[in-house]
Amino acid sequence: MTSARRTTATAATAVVLATAGGLLTAATTTANAAVTCASPVFKRQFYANTTFSGTPQKTDCDSAIDQNWGTGAPASGLPSNNFGVRWTVTRDFGSGGPFTFTASALDGIRVYLDGTRKIDLWKNVSSTVSKTVNVTIPSGRHTLRVDYVNWTGSAKVKFTYTPRTSATVDTTKPLTPTAPAVTYDQATGAAKFTWAKNKEMDLAGYRVYRRLKGTSFGTKPLATLATTTSTSYTDTTLPKTGDIYYYEVRAYDKAGNVSPGTADQGVTTVDTTAPAAPTGVEDNWDIGLTTEVELRWDQVAASDLAGYRVYRSTTYPVVLPEANLVSERGQYESYYSETPPATGDWYYYVVTAVDTHGNESAASGTAMFETWDRTPPTVAAQDLKAVDGEHDVTLSWSWDQTWGTDTTFKVFRNGSAIGSSYGTSFVDTSVQRSTSYTYTVRAVDGAGNLGPVSASLTVDHVGDYTAPGPVTGLTATPVENGIKLDWDDSPAADVADYQIHRGVYANGEWTYTDISDSLPYGTTWSQNLDRMLPDGESYRYKVVAVDGDGNALDAASAEVPTVGATELDMRPTEATPGDGSPIASMNVDDYGVLLGAEGIRSMGWDYNAEQDPNGPAAHFRVYRWDPATAAYVKLTDTADANTYSYTDSHAKAGTTLFYRVTAVYADGTESVPVGAHTLT
CATH class of the missing domain: 2.60.40.10 (Immunoglobulins)
Known part of the structure; x- marks a missing residue:
């Protein structure tokens, strides 16, 4: 239903509604301009008399007839008594069938089908009058017209028409679906069957059938391949045997009536069926x-x-x-x-x-x-030696090369093979600190036959226990989206990553927390960003280098340098109250990372027009804080009150952005704002 409202504009206007994706969209036109309303939306005309004579004062579109104007005028320029409103719509009823017309009014209402009166409640009354009638509508397109007049007093009108879906009442079959067509995907073996949508208001859905060429769809009840409310079905169960299959579709309504089937639509499948495997x-x-x-x-x-x-x-x-x-x-x-x-x-x-x-x-x-040929090699590794390093053990050996130099050796550690070497040395890099290992070496031929076992050699691997030295050159610089940290690369050759600690002053002392995992640039770079709302707080930072064995200086050690920084204060000087706003909440999402552009920000908010004490909003207004002017600057007005999001594609990168949103009403006033911020 669309309620007409009074306006102070000098020229009367009319609202044209059209269906777009299931929603009503409105376009404003003058009262004398032609108005077209997309079926099944009613065309509504307002008359300043009860005889529907002369030119309508206002024409617009109405999705449902259900208005209560009370004792006021139904629209600007109309009297509060002795006025008339006429609704008309022409629509396709498909196969037609039994319908129920229900009307109620203060004062008079008449309902016509194709010019024939079906309901007549035409008198000045002081209480609501109602009437329900059952009507059989033929198939095809028909016109409904509803005339309503108010002589005196309160004005109220309601009319509905609905199909009767009881199986004992509705025996009208839906029309056969039209435009059946089928396409076949040679790559996937799937068949897509499509058809045009039926016009019946009581349509429940469609039943799809398939048969192999040379067979029939069978006797009732038919074996249904699929049931759907869509106008297409993709069959992914077709055998890929090169055979021909046929499809048909039938519509069925809520009373269980089923239409005749469409003409058969055939596809020839690809042959991807392999022969049987050989036996014996x-x-x-x-x-x-x-x-x-x-x-x-x-x-x-x-x-x-x-x-x-x-x-x-x-x-x-x-x-x-x-x-x-x-x-x-x-x-x-x-x-x-x-x-x-x-x-x-x-x-x-x-x-x-x-x-x-x-x-x-x-x-x-x-x-x-x-x-045949399972002879093992006779070559044996001799004089096995080892050199223990900080992170590995290097083995070397010699062997008799009288019979050639092309020999591969397999290295065993504690009885298990750990690798092969085409030569006379091997480096074991998978060792653990403070662990003993026993090594042997054996020649191996192309068939995997192993030669004699060498003498064993036990190595007590000590490993690396030396932590990298203190990090130098640490700086902490306040920036518009947090505090930027930078330091010199550690000169230690085995450094693996860094630990970053943030200090907060409370109760007379500095308490440090490891924030490494929360920072955006990982822990291997010698710079990072502690992203936070710049609100003037003071922090201290420590950075500790960690090597591959986990060695690191104690962050509490005096060797570890400390730097301090006080954040910038980026907060707006103009407060955003939030409380009292009809907009429930607002959030800003960091879509810039996904889009590869830090300056792009998408925001959304929640709004319920029924709970807005100011009445329904006409649209919303989005603001962004501008530090240069120390004010919130308007970014945009949304198209309507059904748009609850906005993407700011021109936001500054590397800063903190503050946004607010207000509801804007038809008279131009704005609600209390709500706000949110984001770090870019």
Whole structure:
């Protein structure tokens, strides 16, 4: 419902409402201009008489007929008695059916359907009169007209029309959905089925059906693929077999009536169905070690079979990358033989079937063969030595190179392999302080066979217990969004990060807190920013370097330098009360980090027009504090009272921003403001 209000403007105006995304939007026009109201919104005309004669004093749009003007005039320029209001709307009722018309008024009301009067309560009364009638509306477009007059006294009117959805009353089927169409995504195998929206007011939804070509949708009740209130359905369950499937959709209403089905819409699916895996491969084997592999398997029964692929691997289960492919066989070649590499490994074989579309089956069962050559190397590491460093242990050894220089060695620590070396040295960097380790070294060949174990060597690793020296060059500089900290890079080669401590003075002493994890630039940089509201508070800071072993000076030590700083006071000199504002709350979000532009800030607020003692707002006004002028400067007026957010794309970066918002009313007055601040 839209209530007309009095105005002091010199020219009468009318409000044009149109539906946009389900919401009513308004545009103002003169009383004599043409007014168009998007169905199902009513066109409303105000007359300064009870005979609806002459030119309407005002024309606008109304989403619902439900007004109570009391003893006042319904709009500027109209009398408080002896006036008339007419509502009209033409809309598509789809299949039509039984409806209920309900009307009540002080004084007279008449309701027409396509010019035929359905309700007639036309007299000057002192109490509300009401009437409800049942009407059957034919299918298609029809016009409703509601005439209301007030002779004397209070003015009040209400009218509604609603479909009757009882199954015993409503036997009218919805119309068949129109414009059915289907598209098929070759990449995903999904079919999207779409249709036009039905016009019935009592529509409950749609039922989607699918059938394979050569079959029928079946007898009632039909097997429903999906039920939806949307005008589209994406079927992701289609088999990818190259077959043709058909879709149809039917509308159903709240009484359970179902429309006829649409014409069938067909799609041809892609073929991504692979043949069955070959059988019988697992029955191939040999006794003991083998030098020749022979494989045979059962022929796969598939009309589009193209051939077979044979894979070999030294690991189980066999995966199917191209690197493991050893042969491609023809459609009728269900056999394979080869001489495997003589490495002494186990070799595992599987076979897959491939069709003419390139679809490959799962792997068959596995045939296993153990090959010859499991001779371990004879090379042994000798004269094993170790050098203990602060952060690692370096091992070195020698060996007899009579038989060549291409030998790999595997290093063991406390009996477990920790790495390999193609040479005569290895650096163990995964050691812990104050821990003993026992090392051995063994040669390893290409098949993984290990040679003799070297003599063992035990190392007592001491490790690094020396903390980096004091940080130098520490400064704390007040800035517009906190306090900027800067110091010299620690000269320690093993420094890993820094601890930053903030001191607060209370009860006669300075208390320090580690704030490292709360700072924006992490803990590895030699500068940072303690972001906080600059309100003139004084702080002290200490910075301690930490090495990779966790060594660090005690922050309470006299060696650790301290610097102090007093914040700038960026707070506005003009207070924002907050209390008494109809705007419940306001917040400013740090979207600048996400957008890559520190100067961008987005804000929002909460507002309930029904709880506003000043009446509903016309729009909102956003201000930002300007330190240069020592005043809040208006940034924008929102488009309407339904806009509860604003993005400030011209805010200064690297400062503290203060915002406030007020509600602005039709007479130009503003509410008490609410405010918030943000650090950029």
